[in-house]
Amino acid sequence: MDLFNKCKMFVRHEEVRDLGCYPYFCAISENNGPVVIMEGKEVIMAGTNNYLGLTDDMRVKEATRDALMKYGTGCSGSRLMNGSFTIHAELEEMLADFMDKEAALLFSTGFQTNQGAIVPMIGRKDYLLCDRENHSSIFQGAMVVKGIVGKDAIIKYRHNDMADLEKKLSRLPEDAGKLIVTDGVFSMLGDIVNMPVLVELAKKYKARVMIDDAHGLGVLCKGRGTAHSFGLNDNADIIMGTFSKSFASQGGFVAADRYVIDYIKHHSPAFIFSASMTPAQVTTVKKSLEIIKEEPERTQRLYEIQKKVRDELKHMGYDVPDGVTPIIPVIIGDDLTTFRIWQLLFDKGIYVNAVISPAVPKGQQLLRLSFMSTHEDGHIDYLLKVFEEIAEKCKNIRSDNYQYECRAM
Numbered sequence: 001m002d003l004f005n006k007c008k009m010f011v012r013h014e015e016v017r018d019l020g021c022y023p024y025f026c027a028i029s030e031n032n033g034p035v036v037i038m039e040g041k042e043v044i045m046a047g048t049n050n051y052l053g054l055t056d057d058m059r060v061k062e063a064t065r066d067a068l069m070k071y072g073t074g075c076s077g078s079r080l081m082n083g084s085f086t087i088h089a090e091l092e093e094m095l096a097d098f099m100d101k102e103a104a105l106l107f108s109t110g111f112q113t114n115q116g117a118i119v120p121m122i123g124r125k126d127y128l129l130c131d132r133e134n135h136s137s138i139f140q141g142a143m144v145v146k147g148i149v150g151k152d153a154i155i156k157y158r159h160n161d162m163a164d165l166e167k168k169l170s171r172l173p174e175d176a177g178k179l180i181v182t183d184g185v186f187s188m189l190g191d192i193v194n195m196p197v198l199v200e201l202a203k204k205y206k207a208r209v210m211i212d213d214a215h216g217l218g219v220l221c222k223g224r225g226t227a228h229s230f231g232l233n234d235n236a237d238i239i240m241g242t243f244s245k246s247f248a249s250q251g252g253f254v255a256a257d258r259y260v261i262d263y264i265k266h267h268s269p270a271f272i273f274s275a276s277m278t279p280a281q282v283t284t285v286k287k288s289l290e291i292i293k294e295e296p297e298r299t300q301r302l303y304e305i306q307k308k309v310r311d312e313l314k315h316m317g318y319d320v321p322d323g324v325t326p327i328i329p330v331i332i333g334d335d336l337t338t339f340r341i342w343q344l345l346f347d348k349g350i351y352v353n354a355v356i357s358p359a360v361p362k363g364q365q366l367l368r369l370s371f372m373s374t375h376e377d378g379h380i381d382y383l384l385k386v387f388e389e390i391a392e393k394c395k396n397i398r399s400d401n402y403q404y405e406c407r408a409m
């Protein structure tokens, strides 16, 4: 059979487009923070990871422009060779200090950071334990591990279910190396890992802990993230972060004891065989980090916004779990209803993320709302007014869709 047959057979995206509610790849032509021009019209951006609104901050933009002029557009090599600039080392020191760890290491994307830190950690006779709802980049790292040391090394436990984690840990050989990897703040549901119990289990079963805090950094505990918010920073052996969210750029890092960082930087193919972050990216992150430290009130604003939106959506009858982070899932439960409600919102000038399987389990398809500290009261009030207006229609859409079968994309 022709290799490309599967490509020809893939028409699900066209089916949804024909229904007039395809929610992906909407092009932005102007980005002014909370309001963007998307597909040629003005919309409130309520589906973003730009939690602190810093992509549009003049101080960040000016620092980035200056770095571009000083250092040029790219580094043209891996950190190991010609791609290490003084600003990379400066940023690593700043991050280590911010995270209260001995050392930090930059990677070129957050995705690569997870893959790049996990793969060298797991050798023969070691085990990797992952929450089922962890970000895909963690599982991509796990797939590489599986290829190298075998499938038995990878163990998934039920989402944030510490009893299940304990069950799985208790079956492993006592003296085997074990790494528990979990999101700090889960990217789709916005809930927070049960870290106090997780670290107790890690101690009991002699496991190491890695927290992917892509969505906790900049947001929780004055920006210092999930582990700090629990007062358990010392129990997170490796903390991972990305720069594509609160840090207004692209790239990622891990922070840990120096001997761990030294090991990763000499053993991680994702680090060694990829060009380093550009000077502009590094400088954006440096400036953003300064602002995060100087302006902790941004995290308070985020908390207030999410509380108002969560409370009011629940009051209107939407299925919204409790929580404290600016990621607010509105659970819809099937693909087509999710797409149709997404379209209703978009028609009224609101962009949110339409999330279906495999990003969430089937039956948990959802609209992911997420906010910036720079959203103004008027933006939030308008969004809530629209949700109220469409509440009745949403119920009708849901029952209409039982008639129509749309396969998951």
Ligand SMILES: Cc1ncc(COP(=O)(O)O)c(C=O)c1O
Pocket: 109, 110, 111, 112, 114, 135, 137, 183, 187, 212, 214, 215, 242, 243, 244, 245, 250, 251, 252
């Ligand atoms: C929890 C989590 N980890 C890792 C990543 C990957 O980060 P990046 O998009 O910066 O490559 C993401 C991105 O969405 C994420 O949500």
